[in-house]
Amino acid sequence: MTNTKKPLILVTNDDGVKAKGIRALIQAVRPFGDVVVVAPDKSMSGMSHAITVKVPLYLAKVSSEDGLEVYKSNGTPADCVKLAINALLKRKPDFLVSGINHGTNSSVSVHYSGTMGGAREGAFYGIPAIGFSLCDYMPDADFTAAAPICADVLRSVIAKGMPTGVYYNVNIPKGESVKGIKICRQAKGHWAEEFDKRIDPHGRNYYWLTGEFENTEPDATDTDEWALRNGYASLVPCRTDATCYETRQTLL
Amino acid sequence: MTNTKKPLILVTNDDGVKAKGIRALIQAVRPFGDVVVVAPDKSMSGMSHAITVKVPLYLAKVSSEDGLEVYKSNGTPADCVKLAINALLKRKPDFLVSGINHGTNSSVSVHYSGTMGGAREGAFYGIPAIGFSLCDYMPDADFTAAAPICADVLRSVIAKGMPTGVYYNVNIPKGESVKGIKICRQAKGHWAEEFDKRIDPHGRNYYWLTGEFENTEPDATDTDEWALRNGYASLVPCRTDATCYETRQTLL
Numbered sequence: 138m139t140n141t142k143k144p145l146i147l148v149t150n151d152d153g154v155k156a157k158g159i160r161a162l163i164q165a166v167r168p169f170g171d172v173v174v175v176a177p178d179k180s181m182s183g184m185s186h187a188i189t190v191k192v193p194l195y196l197a198k199v200s201s202e203d204g205l206e207v208y209k210s211n212g213t214p215a216d217c218v219k220l221a222i223n224a225l226l227k228r229k230p231d232f233l234v235s236g237i238n239h240g241t242n243s244s245v246s247v248h249y250s251g252t253m254g255g256a257r258e259g260a261f262y263g264i265p266a267i268g269f270s271l272c273d274y275m276p277d278a279d280f281t282a283a284a285p286i287c288a289d290v291l292r293s294v295i296a297k298g299m300p301t302g303v304y305y306n307v308n309i310p311k312g313e314s315v316k317g318i319k320i321c322r323q324a325k326g327h328w329a330e331e332f333d334k335r336i337d338p339h340g341r342n343y344y345w346l347t348g349e350f351e352n353t354e355p356d357a358t359d360t361d362e363w364a365l366r367n368g369y370a371s372l373v374p375c376r377t378d379a380t381c382y383e384t385r386q387t388l389l
Numbered sequence: 390m391t392n393t394k395k396p397l398i399l400v401t402n403d404d405g406v407k408a409k410g411i412r413a414l415i416q417a418v419r420p421f422g423d424v425v426v427v428a429p430d431k432s433m434s435g436m437s438h439a440i441t442v443k444v445p446l447y448l449a450k451v452s453s454e455d456g457l458e459v460y461k462s463n464g465t466p467a468d469c470v471k472l473a474i475n476a477l478l479k480r481k482p483d484f485l486v487s488g489i490n491h492g493t494n495s496s497v498s499v500h501y502s503g504t505m506g507g508a509r510e511g512a513f514y515g516i517p518a519i520g521f522s523l524c525d526y527m528p529d530a531d532f533t534a535a536a537p538i539c540a541d542v543l544r545s546v547i548a549k550g551m552p553t554g555v556y557y558n559v560n561i562p563k564g565e566s567v568k569g570i571k572i573c574r575q576a577k578g579h580w581a582e583e584f585d586k587r588i589d590p591h592g593r594n595y596y597w598l599t600g601e602f603e604n605t606e607p608d609a610t611d612t613d614e615w616a617l618r619n620g621y622a623s624l625v626p627c628r629t630d631a632t633c634y635e636t637r638q639t640l641l
Contacts (some may be wrong), residue, residue, distance in 0.1 A: 212494055320640045
């Protein structure tokens with residue numbers, strides 16, 4: 138007997154179930170299997186790998202058609218993945234894709250990103266997981282060039298697999314043409330935060346978080362930042378194991 | 390001219406500025422320098438490395454005495470660190486300590502933890518940063534045995550330094566006696582999530598996140614989980630670079 142089951146693909150994001158980016162991703166991955174979407178009911182940008190422990194989580198069906206079911210939740214992207222796996226789906230998803238995020242998640246932003254938190258949560262469950270981000274924060278960003286890259290990366294993962302404990306961080310430059318996909322490492326750098334300080338009507342200071350990313354190794358050509366600045370999509374394989382083995386060796 | 394400046398130690402946590410754990414940590418690190426506390430005004434457990442971009446941040450002085458200033462903010466632990474460095478302090482802190490968390494942050498919980506998000510944010514700024522957690526979730530947990538371990542680890546970091554891009558995840562077992570500190574790697578495992586499903590008064594299903602940690606390598610003796618189960622405090626040096634270099638090599 139041949140197993141004719143299609144792959145089950147779980148989709149999430151952090152911009153919310155109605156975002157343009159997740160709709161582009163859904164269309165890009167539908168040809169590869171049955172698609173179930175569980176995504177936040179509102180924007181969860183910057184929510185990292187946060188989980189919700191103090192308020193109850195809801196899960197509501199948005200729509201259902203052949204090969205595509207869409208659900209929304211009040212939880213974070215990581216919550217959505219947990220709910221999908223533990224409270225909704227009858228079998229473990231074969232693949233997880235998260236995004237397409239409105240805005241870059243390159244370099245250290247992998248740690249701030251709700252999109253990448255959702256992907257990493259999938260990796261915790263042993264699911265090959267990929268987070269996709271477009272370097273365009275606008276709600277009406279153009280995902281035309283990004284969608285085929287998502288399809289290419291997923292096709293490659295379906296063919297070649299992904300090691301346990303690994304997930305991919307894929308960033309795609311803005312614009313009509315992308316030169317290709319570069320396998321990269323995470324650029325060293327950080328957000329040089331500047332706060333916009335204001336005074337509220339009650340005389341209290343308050344602060345809006347702003348800031349610009351500072352690449353502290355602008356000349357390195359093997360980083361995600363370099364790839365993106367030179368017209369390539371970047372793919373950084375990331376690991377769930379945060380241990381710094383080199384440092385560990387010096388401490389033992 | 391001798392530089393007689395004491396080290397500047399920034400303290401944060403995710404249980405909130407009033408938690409018993411942060412008070413224990415403050416007392417443990419005060420002998421090592423001038424201490425500035427910037428911590429959330431409420432519990433931020435499970436907030437990971439989240440940052441606040443959609444609401445303004447406030448920063449309010451709680452108390453001030455010789456060598457100890459305490460501030461609270463409505464932001465996450467990572468926000469608190471950003472505010473401290475960019476909006477409050479005149480010089481960059483020499484060290485950052487986060488915690489002592491009420492509850493374990495071993496293994497993959499390093500990714501969920503607001504305590505560790507605060508520590509990692511410090512590492513982004515090149516500050517030697519340590520997150521401390523006690524394996525006791527109770528608000529009235531006993532930090533008597535944990536506090537000297539925090540002091541020991543900070544003393545060692547002051548003496549030996551810490552590589553750039555590294556931060557320490559220190560977990561301390563519950564109980565009166567701790568056998569010592571083991572240098573460990575992050576145990577492989579994940580939270581086997583079970584949701585407590587209920588029905589609200591309006592007939593809608595809702596879910597409380599529960600679950601138990603599953604160590605998938607219980608026999609390995611070099612992990613943080615093993616150390617904690619055997620009466621030792623665990624110290625995992627972690628890195629801000631999420632790249633999996635082994636996988637990258639196979640993809641190039």
